[in-house]
Amino acid sequence: MRMRPLVFLSTVAAATLLLAGCSGSGEPESSSTPDPTASSSCALDAQPGDTSDAVTLDGGGADTKVTVPADAPFAGVERTVVSKGDGEEIGVNDLVSVQYQIIDAATGSVLDSSARGEGGLLPVLLDTNQSSLFVAALECEPVGSRIVLALPGDVLGEGASNVVVYAEAVEHLPEVATGTDVEPTAGMPAVELDKAGKPTVTIPDGDEPTETKVAVLKQGDGATVASGDLVVVQYLGVKWSDGSEFDSSWSRDAAPAQFQTTGVVAGFQKALEGQKVGSQVVVVMPPADGYGATEGHELQKESLVFVVDILATTPVQPQQ
Known part of the structure; x- marks a missing residue:
């Protein structure tokens, strides 16, 4: 399945599937400027389940080893908070630095990772349309929380594999120029x-x-x-x-x-x-x-x- 990883991250549930009822901006065309919509409530508030609870994490940071059991059922969108952070709560439209891995559950291969970013981190704007995967993973939990998100392939599109996301927001980033x-x-x-x-x-x-x-x-x-x-x-x-x-x-x-x-x-x-x-x-x-x-x-x-x-x-x- 060919995909451009960042596009995959941005549209993983096409927003209308994973975050039904939330609105946001599509990627702007050359004849328009962006038109995001803000929201302060939890967009999905996914709950733990048998699959997200069964995923194991070894190590820390962007190099964390993520293991998905071969018999994981992937019965729905599930989120397990492995450990809770002590920072400010994260909400829709927050800008945060994130360490993450996205794993193909069938093969165990890493589809994308923040390891390519400086210090193993990448900035993410929690836009419900363009970053719905990270909204589902990180929203309504404090900075520093280590989170596992399980996504069955049928919410990702025809022919898609089951996917597991490991994500941790490390800090809120400034939302005005600081130069x-x-x-x-x-x-x-x-x-x-x-x-x-x-x-x-x-x-x-x-x-x-x-x-x-x-x-x-x-x-x-x-x-x-x-x-x-x-x-x-x-x-x-x-x-x-x-x-x-x-x-x-x-x-x-x-x-x-x-x-x-x-x-x-x-x-x-x-x-x-x-x-x-x-x-x-x-x-x-x-x-x-x-x-x-x-x-x-x-x-x-x-x-x-x-x-x-x-x-x-x-x-x-x-x-x-």
Whole structure:
């Protein structure tokens, strides 16, 4: 069964199967920006069962040995908390660093693991649509809990194998840019932040942009965003023409958004790639790098401004 591991993680139960009744954003197309929906309640609250209770863990961290009994029944979606952590409780739309393994129960092979991340950890945004597997595993339990999630193949799609997930959220990650302030760039829009980090934008006098320009407002020191990475951001989008907001993660309960850099408009992509996690950037773009090619779009003729906090990035593995 061919799959791209991060896509598998993101859509493991297609959200409508595993997390019925929860809403969220699909991966954005190049003609749109993300539209996540926040929720503070438990989305699934899976309970222990014969299969999840029977899985054994040896060792710790990303190198934990996960053993699935050959006769495990996989009668339904089950979750066993092997040991409870002492951190803050995790909820939908939280951004956390996670150590995990995803095991094919039939073969014992590791389908994906956080071992490829720095220090054996990878950042995960608990978005009910794009990261439903991790929502089911980690929600409503404290940071530091070691968890086993058992998923029968019939909830994963036709021909899928039974899967076991071992996961532990290690810490909550910042949901605003934490980098060092940088002096404003002349000619770029002015950006002010409120106490929560939400930006407001003042458009400068002068002509609309004829090319896309990016200025760093806060310089982070985290991982560098590469083309095609899965990124987590906070963002605000306004029109150059009148400064009015047309899209913002901040206006949706300040829930971060996640998407691949290649899945948004060209100007947004240029603002992300090559930047470091922890940075905040402002980007101005003409219609050609926004929605200019989308006939009939309400923003087709608009030059755009985005302020973006870059919170996390994860490389997407090639198909195996």
